[in-house]
Amino acid sequence: MMTFFKLVLFDIYNGIVKKWKYAILFFLVTLMTNVILYILWQDLGVDIPEVLSERLTFGDYILYPIAGMGSGGAPVLPVLWLSVVLLTAYVTLHYADDDLHGFGVKTLVLSKKRTYWWLSKCCWLFCSVLVYFAVMCVSSLLFVWLSGGVVSTQITHAMPIILDISSNELVVAPWNITGALWLFLLTVFAVCLIQTVLSLYIRPLLSFLASMVMLLLSAYVQAPWFIGNFAMAVRTDIFVEHTPVSVIAGLIIVPVICAAAIACGVFRINRMDIINREA
Amino acid sequence: MQIELNRVSKVIKRNTVIDQISLRLESGNVTGIKGVNGSGKTMLMRLIAGLIKPTAGEVVIDGQQLWKDISFPKSIGLLIENPAFLDSYSGFDNLKILASINDVIGDDRIKEVLSAVGLETAGRKKYKAYSLGMKQRLGIAAAIMESPDLILLDEPTNALDSDGVEMVKEIVRREKERGALVIVACHDETVINEMADDIIYLSDGVVTKTVHKRECTDEA
Numbered sequence: 001m002m003t004f005f006k007l008v009l010f011d012i013y014n015g016i017v018k019k020w021k022y023a024i025l026f027f028l029v030t031l032m033t034n035v036i037l038y039i040l041w042q043d044l045g046v047d048i049p050e051v052l053s054e055r056l057t058f059g060d061y062i063l064y065p066i067a068g069m070g071s072g073g074a075p076v077l078p079v080l081w082l083s084v085v086l087l088t089a090y091v092t093l094h095y096a097d098d099d100l101h102g103f104g105v106k107t108l109v110l111s112k113k114r115t116y117w118w119l120s121k122c123c124w125l126f127c128s129v130l131v132y133f134a135v136m137c138v139s140s141l142l143f144v145w146l147s148g149g150v151v152s153t154q155i156t157h158a159m160p161i162i163l164d165i166s167s168n169e170l171v172v173a174p175w176n177i178t179g180a181l182w183l184f185l186l187t188v189f190a191v192c193l194i195q196t197v198l199s200l201y202i203r204p205l206l207s208f209l210a211s212m213v214m215l216l217l218s219a220y221v222q223a224p225w226f227i228g229n230f231a232m233a234v235r236t237d238i239f240v241e242h243t244p245v246s247v248i249a250g251l252i253i254v255p256v257i258c259a260a261a262i263a264c265g266v267f268r269i270n271r272m273d274i275i276n277r278e279a
Numbered sequence: 280m281q282i283e284l285n286r287v288s289k290v291i292k293r294n295t296v297i298d299q300i301s302l303r304l305e306s307g308n309v310t311g312i313k314g315v316n317g318s319g320k321t322m323l324m325r326l327i328a329g330l331i332k333p334t335a336g337e338v339v340i341d342g343q344q345l346w347k348d349i350s351f352p353k354s355i356g357l358l359i360e361n362p363a364f365l366d367s368y369s370g371f372d373n374l375k376i377l378a379s380i381n382d383v384i385g386d387d388r389i390k391e392v393l394s395a396v397g398l399e400t401a402g403r404k405k406y407k408a409y410s411l412g413m414k415q416r417l418g419i420a421a422a423i424m425e426s427p428d429l430i431l432l433d434e435p436t437n438a439l440d441s442d443g444v445e446m447v448k449e450i451v452r453r454e455k456e457r458g459a460l461v462i463v464a465c466h467d468e469t470v471i472n473e474m475a476d477d478i479i480y481l482s483d484g485v486v487t488k489t490v491h492k493r494e495c496t497d498e499a
Contacts, residue, residue, distance in 0.1 A: 002382075003380055003381070006379055006380055007380070010376060010379075014365065018367065101363075102363035103363050103364055103365055103373075105330070105359075105363065106357075106363075106377055106421060107376075107377065107380060108351075109328065109329070109330075109351050109355060109357060110377060110380045110381055110425075111380055112349075112350060112351050112353070113350055114350050270350075271332065273291070273325075273330065273331040273332060274325070274330040274331065275291070275322075275325065275330070275331060
């Protein structure tokens with residue numbers, strides 16, 4: 001068991017700490033979305049008293065890049081949401097595969113257990129997603145502090161207007177997105193995990209393309225079996241009524257999907273040949 | 280340590296890369312594998328290391344079958360194809376990371392093996408600054424540092440100068456004296472003749488000839 005923890009620590013150090021530049025990237029991307037949201041809010045130009053009396057919150061700033069596409073309005077590609085999820089998928093794409101075809105062969109053989117190697121990669125992946133999301137939160141908190149916003153996970157009345165959510169679909173305020181944030185985190189982990197499992201079967205780039213297709217389908221098909229729906233906060237029952245995307249259901253379904261993906265990885269790693277990509 | 284390969288075959292993408300090989304290898308011996316490129320030397324090494332699964336047959340190490348009873352040989356050091364280390368760490372730190380997994384050796388032993396492969400001063404340099412020969416030396420150091428019972432060296436003299444080749448011969452001789460089972464794949468006939476007690480000739484995944492040099496000497 002000690003060997004397993006050593007592998008996890010090694011992966012966290014080598015795959016997260018040593019790759020600190022990715023964290024900076026997430027910080028900057030979030031800062032950029034914060035600025036965009038602030039400008040949109042300033043230029044909102046509505047006379048709704050509730051909107052005018054509120055200041056943007058931490059919840060608003062963190063929601064904006066991960067909101068996704070609402071069920072109403074025009075079917076516009078959720079570029080920001082797709083960028084954030086795909087960025088996480090991309091920065092976690094090569095680590096496991098590179099390790100398995102390089103230095104990891106030595107750690108794998110020395111640790112004597114293929115399952116340890118895989119479970120260590122799962123832990124690294126979860127920590128990666130958690131760290132990058134935490135960096136996004138820190139970036140938003142910093143912007144809230146700088147812009148005189150409110151530190152709260154409650155969403156203001158300006159957000160449904162900015163995100164173009166039809167008012168007759170909305171549940172009655174207040175909207176607290178804490179549950180949706182956890183669900184986003186878990187769903188992004190699930191997407192990256194499925195991608196990593198796929199990369200044990202096919203080339204990493206193809207598994208990334210598969211993730212992209214899965215997310216695009218999720219954007220246009222509002223159904224819980226397209227897992228990306230759970231990562232779109234504005235489709236959850238926190239915001240809209242009569243939605244198939246329930247936060248509670250998601251918090252049960254997504255961990256089950258993660259467990260299934262981890263099991264698939266255990267099955268695969270214990271049967272796969274470790275050879276050069278050219279072979 | 281005793282390794283038995285019983286009618287082992289490996290098929291990759293419909294190509295038979297290892298075809299019904301049966302071998303018996305024992306500790307205190309150096310077994311050389313000789314063959315041209317693509318003859319199956321590296322695949323045979325990978326089969327013994329537990330990195331690839333036989334399509335047919337079995338690899339038994341000290342009575343335990345690979346892929347059934349154990350995932351990898353219990354005590355193994357290996358250099359297969361190009362040595363792969365972490366670029367941003369020094370040679371010493373790379374070995375230290377590997378050593379930390381089993382925690383059976385300390386810094387002194389790491390310094391000792393670095394010195395044995397001629398990297399006593401370069402051990403502190405970052406791996407990305409290493410020449411090909413230095414990378415190869417570090418790969419050999421990693422393979423022998425925990426004094427494993429089984430050592431697999433695939434083309435250990437690649438990228439080495441004549442001093443380096445002598446160093447490999449010396450290391451192999453010492454590991455043999457220690458009682459390790461050393462398997463060396465090499466395309467250089469002279470080098471392999473000097474190092475190995477037994478030589479297995481491979482061609483298209485088939486053992487075409489086995490030469491037991493000790494028996495030859497006894498007969499003479």
